[in-house]
Amino acid sequence: MxxxxxxxxxxxxxxxxxxxxxxxxxxxxxxxxxxxxxxxxxxxxxxxxxxxxxxxxxxxxxxxxxxxxxxxxxFAAHTEVDGIGTDAEFVPGGYVMTASPAGIANLAVNFELQTTMGVDVRWLEPSQAASQFPMLRQDHIGAAVHSPADGWAxxxxxxxxxxxxxxxxxxxxxxxxxxxxxxxxxxxxxxxxxxxxxxxxxxxxxxxxxxxxxxxxxxxxxxxVGPLLRHDFDFEVDAPSAPQPFIRDWARIAFRPEGRGYRGGAQTTATSRSFDFAADPNFFETMMRPALTDSLHGFEGVRQVGAVTGLFDFNAxxxxxxxxxxxxxxxxxxxxxxxxxxxxxxxxxxxxxxxxxxxxxxxxxxxxxxxxxxxxxxxxxxxxxxxx
Ligand SMILES: Cc1cc2nc3c(=O)[nH]c(=O)nc-3n(C[C@H](O)[C@H](O)[C@H](O)COP(=O)(O)OP(=O)(O)OC[C@H]3O[C@@H](n4cnc5c(N)ncnc54)[C@H](O)[C@@H]3O)c2cc1C
Known part of the structure; x- marks a missing residue:
């Protein structure tokens, strides 16, 4: 054919x-x-x-x-067939990218580029970031950038x-x-x-x-290009999550609100490079919990309530x-x-x-x-x- x-x-x-x-x-x-x-x-x-x-x-x-x-x-218009389109369920919840104190210069160059390209980005000093998003730890970040129109689907x-x-x-x-x-x-x-x-x-x-x-x-x-195992978790603390942006912390935790809790993972290249989807049973305790508690307020009692693994198409x-x-x-x-x-x-x-x-x-x-x-x-x- x-x-x-x-x-x-x-x-x-x-x-x-x-x-x-x-x-x-x-x-x-x-x-x-x-x-x-x-x-x-x-x-x-x-x-x-x-x-x-x-x-x-x-x-x-x-x-x-x-x-x-x-x-x-x-998306519904782009995918319309016979008068019916699909909803991508886009949530314009925003994103917050944080920088380490050593990463401020790079964050600033990226911020300038994003601004030049017309992205709605707002620079936040640590105290501003912590007051706007109270789970951010002022002593952990050098600066942050908030992009309120980004989100997830x-x-x-x-x-x-x-x-x-x-x-x-x-x-x-x-x-x-x-x-x-x-x-x-x-x-x-x-x-x-x-x-x-x-x-x-x-x-x-x-x-x-x-x-x-x-x-x-x-x-x-x-x-x-080959596989890189990625773990994503659903996790909760006692207090329900409030509406908040997708937080991508410089120390590699990346997550957003989902239901009464949160969904996300820890960015790392130190995982399996095989086609095996089996989760590392220790990943939440060894990677997620410390990343959450070291970088953010309010996650001391965090518990895992769900998990998914998947393979990135990782370009080495x-x-x-x-x-x-x-x-x-x-x-x-x-x-x-x-x-x-x-x-x-x-x-x-x-x-x-x-x-x-x-x-x-x-x-x-x-x-x-x-x-x-x-x-x-x-x-x-x-x-x-x-x-x-
Ligand atoms: C847990 C996880 C979280 C992620 N989070 C995000 C995120 O928040 N934001 C983001 O932008 N991206 C995210 N990604 C990455 C994103 O999902 C992928 O980059 C994206 O979906 C592109 O997928 P793809 O179509 O290239 O690959 P896939 O969706 O993997 O599709 C490839 C397809 O190829 C088929 N295939 C393979 N070999 C053959 C063959 N020989 N013949 C026929 N078919 C074949 C497979 O069956 C498969 O269906 C995440 C990925 C994972 C795993």
Missing amino acids: NYDVIIVGGGGMGSSAAVHLAQSPNGARVAVIERDPTYIDAQTWRANTGGIRRTHSLPENIALSQYSIEYYRD NPQRVLEGLRRKAVALGVDYLVDEAMVFERAGRRISSVTLASGRTLRAPTIVLAAGPWSGLVAKKAGVTIP LDQNAIIGPCSGTLDNLYLLTGFSGHGFMHAPGAGRAIAELIIHGEFRTIDLTRLGWQRVVDGKPYLDRKAG
Whole structure:
């Protein structure tokens, strides 16, 4: 069967790319190969914090989040089929990013960039931060930035909505697994599926999340993307949570209110790099509890009430996405992976960007050239400026 574009992986990223491709004026014929339509292991299904923030340090990541926030706000319109759209359940609860005393200079540079790019961000000295958000410990932070219009949404609803819209636009979702990539020089000539079916298209998009490195290897390309185990918890204290922003503390705790308690995790790269979803039974006690009690007020009696694990599509080079063709290596393989924990907030913009590249041969809205394949070839990381 021949298509214009074959997308390997039908999670949030692959489905966003499919929608944006199918919405192009000439309506590309798109096949999405997704081996598990329950999505039980997909990151998009497990990313239950659903955080969306514009408080990044790279202009590309800020711009991607800008687009996502607009897109998720109007998600029902974007995903409308037969008069019914999907609600992304976007909550504009805001974000607070804190910096350590040593990280103030970096936070300030990031703040300037965000301001220049039109993000509503407010600088808070430690005393201001602590009085506005009493759980923040004044003696623990050097400064903070509040972005009141950022927030969170529901990744499962988003995936459902994108997929439903893509199908309505004529995209074929094939329940199958991409197994063999036949090559002709620097191009993939066909993709053979576990069912034995063979598909052909001039362009292949790799959006297989944490499995992207494995799939790329099948096509003969090494990419620095693999799984990184992430734990997210639901947790409570005796007092119910009040409405408050998503707090991302420099010492790596990141959480938001959920129900009567909270939901979130501790950012660390010291977890398993395998495809095993088994939770570390000690993680809450050894990582979460100390991170919460050391960094914040009011968590002395914190208790875990739920947990989920999931695998990030972790880019070991620089923890940023790789978007675009593997030019010079495998010219018609387009990467859409390596988001390293930011793929929910970047899916709408990244899907649009890959569609632009495929349809027009260039980025039309956000220039993501610096997130391309060339930096992988050159071994030159494009790093975030951290305020930790
Ligand atoms: C616990 C957790 C919390 C997170 N929190 C946030 C957050 O707050 N904010 C944020 O922006 N991001 C967050 N993320 C990251 C975000 O979920 C992902 O970056 C995003 O969902 C992008 O997903 P994806 O479509 O690339 O990958 P996935 O959703 O994993 O989809 C990849 C798909 O590829 C399929 N596949 C793999 N190999 C093959 C093959 N050979 N053939 C066919 N199909 C294949 C898989 O079945 C899977 O469905 C979180 C992730 C986790 C795990």
